[in-house]
Amino acid sequence: xxxxxxxxxxxxxxxxxxxxxxxxxxxxxxxxxxxxxxxxxxxxxxxxxxxxxxxxxxxxxxxxxxxxxxxxxxxxxxxxxxxxxxxxxxxxxxxxxxxxxxxxxxxxxxxxxxxxxxxxxxxxxxxxxxxxxxxxxxxxxxxxxxxxxxxxxxxxxxxxxxxxxxxxxxxxxxxxxxxxxxxxxxxxxxxxxxxxxxxxxxxxxxxxxxxxxxxxxxxxxxxxxxxxxxxxxxxxxxxxxxxxxxxxxxxxxxxxxxxxxxxxxxxxxxxxxxxxxxxxxxxxxxxxxxxxxxxxxxxxxxxxxxxxxxxxxxxxxxxxxxxxxxxxxxxxxxxxxxxxxxxxxxxxxxxxxxxxxxxxxxxxxxxxxxxxxxxxxxxxxxxxxxxxxxxxxxxxxxxxxxxxxxxxxxxxxxxxxxxxxxxxxxxxxxxxxxxxxxxxxxxxxxxxxxxxxxxxxxxxxxxxxxxxxxxxxxxxxxxxxxxxxxxxxxxxxxxxxxxxxxxxxxxxxxxxxxxxxxxxxxxxxxxxxxxxxxxxxxxxxxxxxxxxxxxxxxxxxxxxxxxxxxxxxxxxxxxxxxxxxxxxxxxxxxxxxxxxxxxxxxxxx
Numbered sequence: 001x002x003x004x005x006x007x008x009x010x011x012x013x014x015x016x017x018x019x020x021x022x023x024x025x026x027x028x029x030x031x032x033x034x035x036x037x038x039x040x041x042x043x044x045x046x047x048x049x050x051x052x053x054x055x056x057x058x059x060x061x062x063x064x065x066x067x068x069x070x071x072x073x074x075x076x077x078x079x080x081x082x083x084x085x086x087x088x089x090x091x092x093x094x095x096x097x098x099x100x101x102x103x104x105x106x107x108x109x110x111x112x113x114x115x116x117x118x119x120x121x122x123x124x125x126x127x128x129x130x131x132x133x134x135x136x137x138x139x140x141x142x143x144x145x146x147x148x149x150x151x152x153x154x155x156x157x158x159x160x161x162x163x164x165x166x167x168x169x170x171x172x173x174x175x176x177x178x179x180x181x182x183x184x185x186x187x188x189x190x191x192x193x194x195x196x197x198x199x200x201x202x203x204x205x206x207x208x209x210x211x212x213x214x215x216x217x218x219x220x221x222x223x224x225x226x227x228x229x230x231x232x233x234x235x236x237x238x239x240x241x242x243x244x245x246x247x248x249x250x251x252x253x254x255x256x257x258x259x260x261x262x263x264x265x266x267x268x269x270x271x272x273x274x275x276x277x278x279x280x281x282x283x284x285x286x287x288x289x290x291x292x293x294x295x296x297x298x299x300x301x302x303x304x305x306x307x308x309x310x311x312x313x314x315x316x317x318x319x320x321x322x323x324x325x326x327x328x329x330x331x332x333x334x335x336x337x338x339x340x341x342x343x344x345x346x347x348x349x350x351x352x353x354x355x356x357x358x359x360x361x362x363x364x365x366x367x368x369x370x371x372x373x374x375x376x377x378x379x380x381x382x383x384x385x386x387x388x389x390x391x392x393x394x395x396x397x398x399x400x401x402x403x404x405x406x407x408x409x410x411x412x413x414x415x416x417x418x419x420x421x422x423x424x425x426x427x428x429x430x431x432x433x434x435x436x437x438x439x440x441x442x443x444x445x446x447x448x449x450x451x452x453x454x455x456x457x458x459x460x461x462x463x464x465x466x467x468x469x470x471x472x473x474x475x476x477x478x479x480x481x482x483x484x485x486x487x488x489x490x491x492x493x494x495x496x497x498x499x500x501x502x503x504x505x506x507x508x509x510x511x512x513x514x515x516x517x518x519x520x521x522x523x524x525x526x527x528x529x530x531x532x533x534x535x536x537x538x539x540x541x542x543x544x545x546x547x548x549x550x551x552x553x554x555x556x557x558x559x560x561x562x563x564x565x566x567x568x569x570x571x572x573x574x575x576x577x578x579x580x581x582x583x584x585x586x587x588x589x590x591x592x593x594x595x596x597x598x599x600x601x602x603x604x605x
Contacts, residue, residue, distance in 0.1 A: 012121075025042055040054075042121060056110035131498055198229075211306055217314065361461050405453070421442065421455060424443075441462065473486050480524070503538045514563050
């Protein structure tokens with residue numbers, strides 16, 4: 001067993017941070033402490049659960065805080081890996097240790113070197129991150145606002161880290177009447193969990209001299225960053241002002257009459273159109289009322305006099321979004337597509353009606369849907385070029401940035417995109433469209449350059465609709481063979497396993513890439529080719545890891561490369577595929593897939 005000392009922990013930390021920059025690490029190895037008090041932990045997709053090296057082994061441990069949700073996660077994990085199952089040749093065990101609730105134990109041999117520990121962490125991350133992401137999405141653990149960090153603190157690091165002009169404002173000094181929420185802002189997404197956390201934090205720090213709630217970024221009094229907290233505080237303050245004792249009310253009205261009027265104006269002026277926002281407002285009002293015993297006169301004075309924001313007022317919208325990027329890029333919950341949204345919004349000089357419709361369409365989509373869409377588009381772009389694409393992270397966003405039309409520099413290789421953009425714009429805004437009501441879609445193609453600004457949001461809308469169509473079995477009602485294959489993929493006995501979902505995702509990414517190039521041409525023949533290619537990898541492996549499909553998709557003879565190089569669908573259809581030997585199948589619960597291979601005459605007994 002390798003003992004944990006400072007140098008060892010730092011070496012592991014450097015490896016993890018270099019390979020998984022989105023994860024945080026924490027270790028305990030103080031001098032003089034016993035081995036049982038030394039550990040190294042790495043974050044997982046679900047806050048409160050973490051991978052931990054302790055006493056020679058790697059665990060999944062947890063300190064979730066919500067026992068009901070904790071049980072849900074543990075139950076799902078145990079369903080995936082019950083006691084007695086195997087993970088890479090090692091038996092899975094569940095245990096309770098030193099009074100802890102049940103936690104997962106990967107029964108590895110005692111780890112002796114840094115390399116062994118790092119390799120074991122790699123195995124855990126690649127195996128369990130996708131499972132925990134799935135649990136997180138399916139059970140609503142991703143409703144916390146992804147852009148705004150919920151880690152409130154009293155420190156003043158924000159001021160020290162930024163050279164921009166800023167001012168610290170107490171809540172009672174904020175002019176709520178001047179604030180507005182612009183059309184491009186995300187919906188109000190804080191749920192009762194977030195509200196309860198904020199109220200608990202307010203009670204915990206109620207006797208501190210000051211309590212820093214974070215930063216508020218404004219452009220012409222429009223809230224660029226801080227909407228979730230400002231709206232939630234408004235709801236809490238309105239409740240408190242209605243509840244406080246008569247003596248306190250007189251004192252508050254005398255000292256904060258301007259603030260109260262501004263708060264009332266803000267609450268009256270803000271009208272959420274998004275149904276999810278309206279639902280969350282109603283739910284959070286009820287949540288606040290349920291915490292009535294924790295909200296008293298002292299809480300009101302604490303919020304008004306001791307709670308603070310660092311307020312940044314930026315005259316230029318570009319600066320505002322650049323600051324938004326830099327402030328939030330460090331947040332562990334930030335999604336890569338949120339950075340893209342901010343970047344492309346600042347590329348738009350003025351929002352058109354079409355922009356507002358596209359942005360509204362963006363905001364109506366769930367975070368999980370946008371995350372999945374960008375991952376699929378990213379993989380299609382990368383795999384077709386033979387490049388790895390296991391996950392889409394903040395460092396990868398440049399792939400969706402491209403041509404800024406306002407720049408003087410024009411390169412020959414992207415003139416076709418500019419010509420197409422100008423022509424579609426001219427066509428769609430011609431007075432003739434009033435008469436003929438014709439519509440011309442910009443000819444998007446994943447292999448082309450991205451035009452920054454409005455066209456990006458148009459692109460997201462286009463591929464969101466196309467991806468839904470590609471995955472909808474009703475789209476293949478005129479293609480009997482393709483419809484049967486897709487039905488088989490969605491319903492065979494083992495289709496719900498993590499590895500099988502990886503294969504299915506790879507298949508649909510390939511199908512989207514094909515439809516993007518050739519439309520729904522020859523679907524019966526093409527779907528059959530893609531199905532055989534995709535499920536070869538399922539037959540060849542007892543279990544399919546994320547790395548398995550990533551490596552398979554970028555191989556020299558990958559079907560992604562074939563589609564990329566194809567000039568017509570027949571360059572794909574005419575491709576020869578050898579039948580698979582049934583005696584070599586390593587996949588369990590795949591009988592329906594095997595039967596489909598036989599129907600396609602691609603199974604050799």
